[in-house]
Amino acid sequence: MQAANNTAELTKRPWEGTAKAMRILVIEDDKDAASWLVKGLKESGHVVDLAVEGEQGFAMAAEGGHDVLIVDRMLPKMDGLAIIKGLRGAGSKVPILVLSALSDVDERVKGLRAGGDDYLAKPYSFAELLARVEGLGARKLLDPKDAKLHAMDLEMDLLTRTVTRGGKPIILQPREFKLLEFLVRNAGHIVTRTMLLENVWDYHFDPQTNVIDVHVSRLRSKLDKGFAQPLLQTVRGAGYMIRAR
Amino acid sequence: MRVNTKTFRTSTFRLAALYLLFFTLSIWAVLGYIYYNTVSLLERQNEETILADVTGLTDQYRAQGVSGLLDAVNRRIAENPNILIMLADARGEPLGGNLRSPVISSLPDNSWINFAIGAGDNSAPIGHNAHGFNVQFPQGPQMIVGLDVEDMNQFREIIRESLFWALGLAVLMGLGGGFWMSRNFLRRVDAITETSQSIMRGNLSGRMPVIGSGDELDRLAQALNEMLDQIEKLMNGMREVSSNVAHDLKTPLTRLRARAEAALRQKGKTEIHAALQQTLDDCDQLLSTFNALLSITKLESGQQRASLQVLDANDIIADVVDLYAPVAEEGHGILDMDSRPGLQVLAKRELLAQALINLIDNALKYGAGTGGAAHINVRGEKQGDEVVITVGDKGQGIAEKDRERVLQRFVRLDESRSKPGNGLGLSLVFSVVNFLGGKLVLADNRPGLKAELRLPLVRPLN
Numbered sequence: 001m002q003a004a005n006n007t008a009e010l011t012k013r014p015w016e017g018t019a020k021a022m023r024i025l026v027i028e029d030d031k032d033a034a035s036w037l038v039k040g041l042k043e044s045g046h047v048v049d050l051a052v053e054g055e056q057g058f059a060m061a062a063e064g065g066h067d068v069l070i071v072d073r074m075l076p077k078m079d080g081l082a083i084i085k086g087l088r089g090a091g092s093k094v095p096i097l098v099l100s101a102l103s104d105v106d107e108r109v110k111g112l113r114a115g116g117d118d119y120l121a122k123p124y125s126f127a128e129l130l131a132r133v134e135g136l137g138a139r140k141l142l143d144p145k146d147a148k149l150h151a152m153d154l155e156m157d158l159l160t161r162t163v164t165r166g167g168k169p170i171i172l173q174p175r176e177f178k179l180l181e182f183l184v185r186n187a188g189h190i191v192t193r194t195m196l197l198e199n200v201w202d203y204h205f206d207p208q209t210n211v212i213d214v215h216v217s218r219l220r221s222k223l224d225k226g227f228a229q230p231l232l233q234t235v236r237g238a239g240y241m242i243r244a245r
Numbered sequence: 246m247r248v249n250t251k252t253f254r255t256s257t258f259r260l261a262a263l264y265l266l267f268f269t270l271s272i273w274a275v276l277g278y279i280y281y282n283t284v285s286l287l288e289r290q291n292e293e294t295i296l297a298d299v300t301g302l303t304d305q306y307r308a309q310g311v312s313g314l315l316d317a318v319n320r321r322i323a324e325n326p327n328i329l330i331m332l333a334d335a336r337g338e339p340l341g342g343n344l345r346s347p348v349i350s351s352l353p354d355n356s357w358i359n360f361a362i363g364a365g366d367n368s369a370p371i372g373h374n375a376h377g378f379n380v381q382f383p384q385g386p387q388m389i390v391g392l393d394v395e396d397m398n399q400f401r402e403i404i405r406e407s408l409f410w411a412l413g414l415a416v417l418m419g420l421g422g423g424f425w426m427s428r429n430f431l432r433r434v435d436a437i438t439e440t441s442q443s444i445m446r447g448n449l450s451g452r453m454p455v456i457g458s459g460d461e462l463d464r465l466a467q468a469l470n471e472m473l474d475q476i477e478k479l480m481n482g483m484r485e486v487s488s489n490v491a492h493d494l495k496t497p498l499t500r501l502r503a504r505a506e507a508a509l510r511q512k513g514k515t516e517i518h519a520a521l522q523q524t525l526d527d528c529d530q531l532l533s534t535f536n537a538l539l540s541i542t543k544l545e546s547g548q549q550r551a552s553l554q555v556l557d558a559n560d561i562i563a564d565v566v567d568l569y570a571p572v573a574e575e576g577h578g579i580l581d582m583d584s585r586p587g588l589q590v591l592a593k594r595e596l597l598a599q600a601l602i603n604l605i606d607n608a609l610k611y612g613a614g615t616g617g618a619a620h621i622n623v624r625g626e627k628q629g630d631e632v633v634i635t636v637g638d639k640g641q642g643i644a645e646k647d648r649e650r651v652l653q654r655f656v657r658l659d660e661s662r663s664k665p666g667n668g669l670g671l672s673l674v675f676s677v678v679n680f681l682g683g684k685l686v687l688a689d690n691r692p693g694l695k696a697e698l699r700l701p702l703v704r705p706l707n
Contacts, residue, residue, distance in 0.1 A: 103536065104543070105595050106552055123532060125525075175567055201568055205599055206533060214571045237522075 022067035022137045023047045027057030027083065028099065029075050033122075037070070040126045041133070054078025061087055066094055067137045070129075073100035073111065081114040088115035095136035099124070105204050127238040131190040138189055151187040151242045152231055154223070156180065165223060165231070175200070176219050183232065188244035190235050216240055257430045261423025269415050276408045284401045288376075291392050292357070295378050298328060298390045303380065311386055315341045318388075329366070329375055331389040340386060343367050347389060354381035362393065374398055433462050437469070449477045479545075482653075489655040490538065493668065494531065501527045530667075537669040541654065544596075544676040553681070555703050558588035558597065558632050562625045565601045573609060578618040580605065584625030588632045589703040592681050597698075600677040603670040604636040604696050610664045612638025612693060631683075632700045639693040648687040674698070 024046050028034040034050055041048045049066070051057035054075040061069055061083065069087075073080040084096055096118075098111040103121035111119040117139075118132050149156040153166045161177060163170045172180060179200045183191055193212040197203050220232045233241050298321060305317040318330050322343050331344035339345055346363025355378075362373045377391020436454045443451045452473060453466035501524055508520035543549070566582040573580035590597075601623070608621040624635045643651055643658065650656055652675040655668040674696070678685040683700035 104549070105593075106549060125529075201564065202594075203568075203598060204595060205536075211568060211572050214575050215568075218571055 021045050021047060022134070023049070023065060024068050024070060024133065024137075025049045025051065025057070025061055025066040026070045027051045027054070027061070027075065027080070028070070028072040029053055030072070036126075037129070040130065044130055054080070054083055058083045058086055061092070061094070062090065064092070064094070068133050069094055069096045070133065071096055071098055071116070073098060073102065081111065081116075084115045095139060097129070097132055097136055108204060127190075128192050128194060131192045131195065131239060134189050135186050135191070135195070138186065149181065149184045149187075151184045151244055152229070154184065154231060154242075156184055165227065168226075170222055172219075172222065176215075176222070179215060179219055180223075183240065183242045187242045190238050190241050192239035195239070258423045258427035261419060261426060265416060265419030265423065268419065269412055272411050272415055273408070276404070276411060280401075280404045280408065284397070284404065287397045287400070288394075291376060291394060291397070292378075294328075295376075295390050295392060298330075299378050299380055299388075302330075302388065302390065303382070306382055306385070311340065314386070314388075318342050327392065329362070329377065329389070329391040329393065333387045335384075335386065337387070342388075344389060344391070349379070349387050349389060352379045352389070354379060354387075358389070358391075360389075360391070370395075430462070437462075437466060441469075444473065449473075449480060486538075486654050493655045494534070497527055497531055501531075534667040534669065537667060537673055538654070540599075541669065541673055541676045544673075544680040547680065549593075550680075553591050553593055555589055556592050556594060556597070557586055558590050558592070558625055558634055558700070559584045559586045561592075561594060561597050561601065562623055562634060565598050565605065566623055569602070569605050569609075573619055573621060576609070576613075576618060578609070578613070578620060580619075580621045580623070582623050582625075584623070584634075588625050588627065588634075589705070590632050590681070590700040591703050592700065596677050596680070600674045600698065601634065601636065603674050604698075607670055607696075608636055608638040608640070608694070610666070612640035614639035614693070627702060628699075630702050632702045634698040634700070635695055637690045637693060637695040639690070642689055642692060642694045643687055645689075651687070652685070 024041055026034060026037055026041070026048060028037065028050070029052050031052065034052065038048045038050050049060060051060050054077040056077075057071070057075065058078055071080045071083055075083075080098065080100075084098070087094070087096075096116045098114075098116035098119045099122060100107060100111060100119065101122045108119045108121075117136055120129060120132060147157065147159050149158065155164050156177075157163075158181070161174075163172055163177070163180065179196065182196065182199050194206060196212050196216075197206075216232065216234075220230075223231050231242060233243070235241055302314060302317055302321070306314040309316075315332060318332055318341050321328060322330060329344045330342035331339065331347060331349060332341040333339050333349045337348065337350035343366065344362075345365035347358075347360045352358050352360075358377055358379050360375055360377065362371055362375055364371055373393050373395035375391045376394045377389045380388045380390070382388070433454070433456075440451050440453050452470045455463050455466045455470070457463065504520055504524055504527070508517050508524075511517050511520065562582060562584045566580055570580045605621060605623070609619050612619045612621055614620055620639045622635075622637045624633075624637070626633055626635075647658055651658060652671050654672045656672075657666065657668040675685050678698050678700070681700055683698060686697040686699060688695045688697065
């Protein structure tokens, strides 16, 4: 692949992953879909277990030891939401990504209410899924109660709502602050446009124009102005990433 | 006789028959009451008069014997020529009075009797019926005191006859009326049945006959017609959509197939990679078209109405403008907002936002003015019972003749199709507004297009 002129752009392929290796359990009955999923996750450097029906999946998940679960909603023998409720009822806190052919917002709410941490409608792009899974796996490392977030030489104070980079203050609009907060919380991991739209704007459809890109490029110009080292990077075909260190 | 038995089986006829039964019973009750109160009153009065005379004459006989009785009888007859009295000895030979013909010895003693007036009886026409009391004095004469009851009997006959006539007429008219009404009713029901059968055979444009009387059948027919209009519209929409879908999906699929085929012939890894990337983009485009179609279908089916809640449209406008203003500015355009809080509507945030985004997206694509930059204004306001959200641009606008057509699925006025889009944007807006019980109005912004979402205002409960 040709190196782009933009130095902020990673030349790495999205499916190569950005996180340290995780142990992932996939519960999916569609054999084809499952094999692509497992292959992709393995290529991204993760260890993957596969269950092809609900009861087996529940038993494997209950043993514990996984960093993330990927659970299809409609499964033979035991429904995906029943698995999640069962695990949460037993006190498991493992991050769970729900996969479903039902894309409606109401269905999504149902999935999250059952105890899922994220919801992805089929058909999905693998880059999207990987970004979400790695984001979920890393989430537990961060303490949500931290008042200050750091990424490279950037510091965000969530109480005073101020941002400084290299000690120099950066003035942000409230929405830009929220956008940056989400990126920094996921520092070191790819964040997709859909994830940003969901988490920063709370919309669950794909916008027809490059809306998110415009917002990100505005934020980037504020963050990187006067700094040699770009902080906010574009990952081609996947999304954006802020470097952790 | 098929029609006849059918007529008798209609609910109207049954109703008429039931009414008839009650009507007849009440007529009988009324006439019976009149009959009892007139005829029997007269009868009782007659008997009282007779008994009074019998008592008086008996007293005379006890006091003054046969001769005194005879005098009293004559006096009584002179006083009241209507009274009929026969006085006879123990053998039955007449002693006095104005009555001769009854054979007194053959009549039961001391009881009420009926007899006919015969020849030799003066003061009353021969043949009239009389009612009287036959007295047998102990070891003495016999006496009949009576009255001519012919008039009363006739009156009774009249009442009795009118009773039967009334009954007969009521039954006859009731049956006739019921039959007529049911036949009328049946004719209209038959017309409705026939129309529905013709519709079932595929003639969707058929409509129930409405005669304009505004009665139940008319209202039913009207309701059915409205339903048929709706169904016809849906069916036509469906037909059109199916053919449009087939057509509009065929083009990208053809392209996709051609690209895949060309990629197969490629040797270089880079070219294959690029072709695959293109293929993926095409697939995403197709998927987003499908998703939009599914959303529209779901909205039109009217499901998920339960998930609506009262929201301030102002918040949604603000959010969407916040999301899109930078996009407009990127193209050196302007997206500004003119709205205040307090625009309560029953909606779903996601849906209303999607509708607004589609309108803004269109304005960004087609709303550029002469300078090439879009100037878009989003306004939210209350107008009477409505919340009106207007998205206005300064572009080419939409010609009046196209304003209805452009709401249909897959219709794109941009024939060159130079801008990205699937022709479903406005259709989705239209479905959302319909789903929320509002109206979508496309108007001239002089210059440009003005799209108004008119939603019912939700007033606070107190």
